[in-house]
Every structure is written in C-alpha cells, then in structure tokens.
Amino acid sequence: MEIAFNHRQSAHCESGVTANLISHYGHKVSEAMAFGIGAGLFFGYIPFIRLNHLPLTTFRCVTGNILKRATRSLGIVMQSQTFRNPEAAMTALDSVLEQGIPVGIQTGAYWLPYFPPAYRFHFNMHNSVVIGREGEVYKISDPVFPEPVLCPRRELMFARFAKGVLAPHGRMYFFTNVPENLDLATAVTGGINAVTKSMLSTPIPIIGVRGIRFLANRLEKWPHNLGEAKAILHLGQLVRMQEEIGTGGAGFRFMFAAFLQEAAQVLAEPRLQDLSARMTLIGDLWREFAVSAARNCKGRAGAGDSYPAMAGMLRNCAADEEALYRDLRALVG
Numbered sequence: 001m002e003i004a005f006n007h008r009q010s011a012h013c014e015s016g017v018t019a020n021l022i023s024h025y026g027h028k029v030s031e032a033m034a035f036g037i038g039a040g041l042f043f044g045y046i047p048f049i050r051l052n053h054l055p056l057t058t059f060r061c062v063t064g065n066i067l068k069r070a071t072r073s074l075g076i077v078m079q080s081q082t083f084r085n086p087e088a089a090m091t092a093l094d095s096v097l098e099q100g101i102p103v104g105i106q107t108g109a110y111w112l113p114y115f116p117p118a119y120r121f122h123f124n125m126h127n128s129v130v131i132g133r134e135g136e137v138y139k140i141s142d143p144v145f146p147e148p149v150l151c152p153r154r155e156l157m158f159a160r161f162a163k164g165v166l167a168p169h170g171r172m173y174f175f176t177n178v179p180e181n182l183d184l185a186t187a188v189t190g191g192i193n194a195v196t197k198s199m200l201s202t203p204i205p206i207i208g209v210r211g212i213r214f215l216a217n218r219l220e221k222w223p224h225n226l227g228e229a230k231a232i233l234h235l236g237q238l239v240r241m242q243e244e245i246g247t248g249g250a251g252f253r254f255m256f257a258a259f260l261q262e263a264a265q266v267l268a269e270p271r272l273q274d275l276s277a278r279m280t281l282i283g284d285l286w287r288e289f290a291v292s293a294a295r296n297c298k299g300r301a302g303a304g305d306s307y308p309a310m311a312g313m314l315r316n317c318a319a320d321e322e323a324l325y326r327d328l329r330a331l332v333g
Contacts, residue, residue: 014040037073090160104172107160238293
C-alpha cells in the first residue's frame with residue numbers, strides 16, 4: 001500500500017514536511033512560505049540547556065511550532081498523538097495509513113538506518129512523512145533526502161521512541177480537514193508579526209536580537225573564562241548548531257529572505273523585496289562568522305579571526321537584524 005504523495009527535497013525537515021503535507025491537499029506551498037507563515041525564524045543562546053554537555057544555541061523556533069503555527073493560521077485541522085507503548089504507536093500509524101492519509105512522525109535521527117553513518121547524531125526532533133507500507137517495511141518521504149526512503153518496522157519503532165532530550169514518545173500527526181481556499185495573506189502577515197515580536201520584544205536577554213548581543217559578550221570572554229581548549233569546544237558547538245544541525249543560522253536567514261520575496265507577491269508590497277535582499281546579506285554575515293569560527297577550531301585562525309573580532313561580527317549581525325525587523329514591523333505590523 002502506497003499513498004500518491006509528491007515528495008520534495010527540502011533544506012529543513014519540519015518546514016519541508018509542513019510544505020509537503022499542505023501541498024498534498026492541493027495547495028502549492030513552498031518550503032520558504034511554510035517556514036515564514038510558521039514564524040520559524042528565531043534566535044536563542046541558552047547556556048543552562050546543554051546538548052552534548054555544551055550550551056544550546058538555536059536559530060529557529062521550538063520544534064513543532066512551525067507546523068502548528070502554519071496549519072493554525074491557514075485554518076487546517078491537525079490531529080497529533082504521542083504514545084507510551086511502541087506497539088500501540090505502530091498500530092495507530094498503520095490504521096491511519098490504511099485510510100490513505102499521509103502521516104507525519106517525529107523520530108530520533110541517529111536510529112534511522114537510511115541515514116549515512118557520517119550524518120547520524122542524537123537529534124530527537126527529526127520530522128518526516130510515512131507514505132506507505134509493504135509488509136514490515138515502511139516508505140517514508142524524508143524531506144532531507146532526494147527520493148523517498150525505506151525503513152524496516154523494528155528500526156522505525158525504535159527511532160520513534162528514542163531516548164534523551166526532547167524524546168519523541170512516538171509522536172505522529174496528520175491532517176483531518178483542509179479548507180478549499182486558504183487565506184495566505186493573513187497567514188503571511190501573522191508570520192511576519194510573530195517573528196518581529198520574538199526577535200525584538202522578548203524581555204529575556206538571551207532571546208532575539210538581545211540574545212545575539214548576549215552571545216557576543218560571552219564569546220569574547222571565552223578564552224579568559226574557559227581556557228583555550230574549552231573555548232574551542234564551545235565555538236565548535238556554536239558552529240555545529242549554526243551550520244550543520246537543522247539548516248542553521250545562515251540557512252534560516254536565507255530561507256526567510258526567500259519567504260519575504262514570496263510575501264511581496266502575496267501582499268502586493270514591493271518594498272518587501274528590498275527587505276528580502278537585506279536579509280540575504282545578513283545570512284552572508286552569519287556565514288562569514290561561521291568561517292572565522294571554523295578556522296579557529298582547525299587551528300588556522302588569522303589576524304582577523306580573534307575572539308573580539310568574531311564578537312564584533314555577531315554585534316554587526318544583531319544591529320542589521322534589529323534594523324530589518326523594525327522596518328518589517330513598521331511595514332507590515
């Protein structure tokens with residue numbers, strides 16, 4: 001049994017799943033549009049939450065919120081379930097598949113056998129869509145792969161119940177009602193306003209534009225406060241979070257820039273094109289920071305790669321992002 005599902009490779013799993021599920025029901029939505037209306041763009045430096053014993057830095061909203069916000073703003077009804085019993089979770093998945101409904105799932109990426117060994121890491125928030133089953137083998141539209149993949153039942157069950165931080169608990173979700181007409185303009189405006197609010201108005205100093213500046217101040221002092229070896233570990237973790245895990249900081253800025261391009265058409269507001277171009281330049285700044293940080297991690301740092309210089313790059317990112325979000329809020333809010 002296989003559902004006729006249009007698989008599209010994406011830059012990021014959740015925004016890709018969101019776009020592909022909505023498109024399955026006859027509404028052509030790009031990954032960038034799903035990311036934007038889902039208000040995916042974010043920043044947080046959260047030193048008291050540890051990933052691999054090092055501080056967590058996030059460049060996107062909490063996993064699950066892109067899907068929730070996008071569907072809610074478009075009036076799509078979604079049913080979501082978690083489970084205690086793995087066998088019950090697989091039975092529930094089979095039941096929905098038999099109705100011809102594609103099912104989104106959250107898994108631990110490390111335990112998915114179709115991931116190449118070099119790309120496996122303990123990340124329990126990986127999203128994909130189950131689109132078929134043949135005996136004990138499931139067909140999956142995993143948006144980070146160019147084509148649908150196959151996964152045996154036992155391995156899929158194990159991945160759905162991976163242990164650790166943000167364990168998925170067998171989470172699955174599917175649409176139960178999709179409107180014939182979607183109010184995309186209202187969803188676009190809501191997504192932009194949600195992003196500008198989180199990046200400019202969150203009172204916690206480790207979130208949003210203030211969080212970028214907080215990180216810059218911390219990073220500048222890492223060699224003195226942590227010692228050179230630990231400073232490199234913290235810097236390496238930051239680069240991984242920015243460029244390797246879940247698309248990362250620069251990638252999300254580029255994706256939001258693409259969303260603003262589409263938003264200019266939806267809202268008939270050509271000034272959004274200029275803001276899109278500015279966001280692309282901000283993504284370039286983040287990538288320059290990552291390159292400088294990587295040179296430090298590899299012992300190849302030059303005169304312009306000092307910790308104060310890298311902190312300066314982050315402050316430039318913060319200044320440019322703050323100005324852009326204020327202009328976005330004035331234009332759309």
